Amino acid sequence: MVKKINLKESANSRGSDTVDGNLNALTTVFTEFYYWVTIVIMFLIHVGFCMYEVGASRRRNHMHTLMKNVMIIPLVTVSFFLFGWWIYWAFPQFPLFGGLDLEAGAANLPWSENMATNLDDRITGVFWAAFLLFSWTAASIVSGSVIERIRSSALWVHAVLIGSVFWIIDAAWGWHYAGWMVQYLGYHDAYASGVIHAIAGGYVLGVLMVLGPRIGKFAADGTPRNIPPHNPWMLCIGIFLIYTGFWGFYAACNVPIISPEVIGGEIVGTTWTATNIYLAPTTLSAITFNFLMSLSGGLMAAYVVSKGDPFWTFSGGLAGIITASAGNDLYHPIQAMLVGAAGVVIVYKLHHWVEKKFKLDDAVGAVAVHGYAGVVGLIMAGFILWGSPSSPFEGYAVITPWGQAIGAVIMFFVLGFLPGWCVAKMQSAAGVLRIPEEVEMQGLDYDENHAYEDEKAAIIEAEKAHLAAKVIPAE
Template sequence: MKRFFACPTWIMLTTVWMAAAIILITAAGGPSPASAEEPAALTKALETVPEALLKGKTQDEIRKELPVSGAYRDETTPISEDVEVSVAGKTETVSIARYLSDIEILQYRGDVLWTCIAAFLVFIMQAGFAMVESGFTRAKNAVNIMMKNIMDFCIGTVAFLVIGFHIMFAGPDESLFFLGKTAATQWGFAFWLFQCVFAATTATIVSGGVAERCKFTSYLIYSVVICAVIYPVFGSWAWGSLLDGGGWLEGLLGVGFYDFAGSTVVHSIGGWIALAGAIVIGPRVGKFDAEGNPKAIPGHNLPFAVIGGFILWLGWFGFNPGSTTTFDGNLARIAVMTNIAGAAGGIGAMAAIWFYAKKPDLGMTVNGFLAGMVAICAGVDVFNVFGALMIGLVAGVLVVFSVICIERFLKVDDPVGCVSVHGVCGAWGTLAYAFFGVEKFSLTVLMAQLTGIGVGFVWSFGCGMALFLALKHTVGLRVTAEEEETGLDIEEHGNEAYSGLQVDRHSY
């Protein structure tokens, strides 16, 4: 492994993956689901619709206002509708333009409001991630952890605004840079905001894998790349048709790769990038003894981590139900399935670590309920109560033994268990759709899910390795041993999280 990182292989990997990224960016989006040209039937109908029905607007004005896609609708723009008319005893179906009714306007405003509220809840998850990561690490690095979680959202917002949103959702002949035409309607703003907080979540997941030894400047750089390129490219493959794109995974094997709320698209992508970062940056000083056996480095504030975990639980009620982006009765069902999976995950993790270590460990239990909610994301809109219970329970057990295996056998230092929680359990939840999300088991569905999981791993881990190796051999990725011992709070930021409190910096 040391020879690999010391040799010029990283140059080849960087070149290959960056070239692939450029090609994929160029091709991102796929065919647009709607054309800017009006159907012939609609054009014909518009010519015959009475002026009064169009509220005094000319045909040309109506044509300009008709949305290219339903995603750009608003409450004042006419919509096209097929109606049957009888002329001289002959019935024909024609398309007319009409305005929204009061009920439809109320539904529209409800969609906008709910999607924004869900985005606000997902944003609060940034605070949860910051508290969990800070609580699971040492006091001398708490300021650094908080700064990273602030900046990955700030940087993620701008990077997604400038380029990421375009890569993820644009059609072949349009621009969504700086919001693009989505800024023309209230719905466009709601949709962008919800997608932005998802992108920032992917970036913040990575923070835990390289915690306590990553240079702050390098962290800022890789946050840009994740939100501008790595996450949006895979997102375009799986979710592009949510707007004007068309991802190839969406039609995979005729059944499509299914990931409703991002078990793979958000969580596994972030988890696999974190794995790459943890491998390249290496373990913290003192994590492994001379024989390679792992040594515990306790977090400084477990109650802080628990509160952060509960904030994340709350945020998940926006993360999953908000993925409907519609204000309807299915929200409650999705919220209940999310809650069941989280609770089952916590029970499963507590039982597993109690059996393994003879003590019900608090940190593992927190990661257990987080793992349950990560896993349920993929098919939370179709899973039933039994499915949610089993998926969460398995995720809770899986996360415990994944953390142990990654640390003891792979010798990877993941301070907060983010690779296991998000990467491994995200993959499990995505796979579980083939067993619990369809009425009848199908090998085709199973293969589509496995393919999506595999493509997600290859893309994100490969890009992550290229990115972190490039940073390591250019601006530098890791702080010095002396800086690590003193703590990143003092060395990187000139602050202390607990000013005036004397701590043993070798331990805390």
């Protein structure tokens, strides 16, 4: 039986004397500040996604594209406060291997004292926010692929579902020290190849299959046309910002410092350590090595496989990190680089094959960069980390290729593709999924653009009239 612990307990445990008390206070404040810093850095992921989407869209759709993504922030935040965070604590064994963990969930309900200003709990707020930023990312991944033809109202429903329901269910199952996937499958996904990227890629694939391509994307014979971004430079800087935020995400996936006593698993001795989300040991140095080497492997492979295409090179850097993320707590840096490179080649080839075969218009390549890379990364980790412990707790399955493969199917298809496809089908049947064809042709910003031109012309005329009537020209 796994000891019921969480970070609040680890950071707030009180010593029996003053020295222990001060040490625990310092640990608490350090942990609180550590997560707070990662949250601020992760905000850049969303800035990057906004730049990326707007850069990829055409001029007549800029503002709607931006607003569609920006409003993900409040909608996912509110819903994640109301019920998303509770799901993480209540669902680790539910429904297949036990009931809801109402005791752990109770401390994370919106009416709990822990979910508010509370001097006895300095950790829940920052830990909640770190997970919330992951939720924004999951929703943002979906947002990019569907630009220029989805209704914002439809996308925002998907954002809440992926951001505050489906990804957090998979986190409870496969990204929680007591999750059933970790316990029985040995599922290992330290930096979220599957729990964020595969699920979001699968989800958006389901939506895209119902939504359909933008007008003109495919020639009459089915050959896909490239719809070039209006501003490739902006798009690339957007991905740079995503890299930066992703680095913060890596740090946020760790527990920065914890003692074996507080973990309460099989680890003996008194050496404190950083751990991954499963409370198994790793170091910040390890993930710094591996983040940069998998980024580099991805960039290098993407450059040659795409023949220097900027969009795919930048996306390949991201895909390289995503592919290696499942095992980047343990990989050697060279392994991380090669895994990232190999993943990118597979992802690039698969994207173009699927696009042509199934006529999918994925505007930012998110199904490939996040979905395929996540799945490939999970399976690779199963082979490279074969037999390694998934958890510090006794009785858990070790990491295996089949455990990882089953986990990849659960992430991509069961919690990703199926809900996305079903909800999009319902929206399509209700006529609330796609914008009218006339609006797609004239552009979503048509009214705003015309109002802008009219207002600009009016104020120029007014100033000219004022100049003529009041201002005496200089000699």
